[in-house]
Amino acid sequence: MGQTVKIVTDSTSDMSQEEAAKYGITVVPLTVNMDDQIYRDGIDILPPEFYKRLPKLSKMPTTSQPPVGLFQQTFEKLTSDGSQVISLHISGDLSGTFNSASLAAQGFAPGQVTVIDTRWVTAALALPVIKAAELARSGKEAPEIIQTIKDTLPYIELLAVADTLEYLKKGGRIGGLAALAGTILSVKPLFTIRNGKVDRFENVRTKRKALERIAEVVKTQWGPLERLAILHADSPDEAGELASMLASVFPLKDIYISMVGPVVGTYAGPKTLGVCAERKAI
CATH class of the missing domain: 3.40.50.10170 (Rossmann fold)
Known part of the structure; x- marks a missing residue:
């Protein structure tokens, strides 16, 4: 059968x-x-x-x-x-x-x-x-x-950073004022999903700071992991860098690398980068 x-x-x-x-x-x-x-x-x-x-x-x-x-x-x-x-x-x-x-x-x-x-x-x-x-x-x-x-x-987690707020704004996912503020101040908002909706996690000043903060959250707040994935919107080098930053908490060879597809990419925009994981139930 x-x-x-x-x-x-x-x-x-x-x-x-x-x-x-x-x-x-x-x-x-x-x-x-x-x-x-x-x-x-x-x-x-x-x-x-x-x-x-x-x-x-x-x-x-x-x-x-x-x-x-x-x-x-x-x-x-x-x-x-x-x-x-x-x-x-x-x-x-x-x-x-x-x-x-x-x-x-x-x-x-x-x-x-x-x-x-x-x-x-x-x-x-x-x-x-x-x-x-x-x-x-x-x-x-x-x-x-x-x-x-x-x-x-x-036990699933997601944390990502958009390279630009332009697509989130055009797609109606955030208000114009938030997008404007992000553009002027070069703020890189970290996003997550809460209760099935996109939600702001916190703001950082640069893409580099965003990568460091994402890695820090995974290492210090998510605990032991069953699975780990890196998502990227046409940014394979940054995805590889982020994976390397997380190799101390999850085997590099087992990290699932996912390229954000056209539908999600319509709203996330190019160069969006993030981490998803399944935490161990303890």
Whole structure:
């Protein structure tokens, strides 16, 4: 018999096609509208091309959640052999994706498709998704996987710095006054996710100070770690530097490096850099 539990996520997990294939994860894409062309996130447009084009666009890209029908088709295909599906998604406060998946799941028998709002995004979404896929491959049944993931989610952390506030401002994620202040004072706000929403963590003066502060928080406040990920929006050198700064608290070879995809990058902007982790439950 094949695997009886299959894992689904959406493209805001920023998993590469290779990474998803490695773990047997199905990724449902959101879309990006750029210059009146619609692209499937991570399929029709990949991060390197997106970040190359982003500064040259005449208007801000827009993004859309997957339609209910796409989730229906995905769930039908995956359950056709009798398998159960666990579908983990971006915070419902940041996107309507969870709602689309939930509506699609209503057309299936109870317990056949379970949809979870992780309350996270980007690599902080990818970490529990990968954990669920590992559990499924090890033969765990759906109720145990679901409970394990729900128990894990409160132990996820995210801390990031945007290189510029321009995209957060244009995307309506912060007020104009905050963006203006950041530009004038060269402030680099550190952001986190609290209760499923983007929230300011604190301000630092420079990108260098931001990297040092992120590393300090991970080392002194997050405690022992199960998993660690570095996220970057087309800034691989800084991502590598940050990973090296954290090698004293987590094996360098096990750090998951994630490039922020087009949908999340529309709001985060190029050169955003951050860390996500799963803390050990103690």
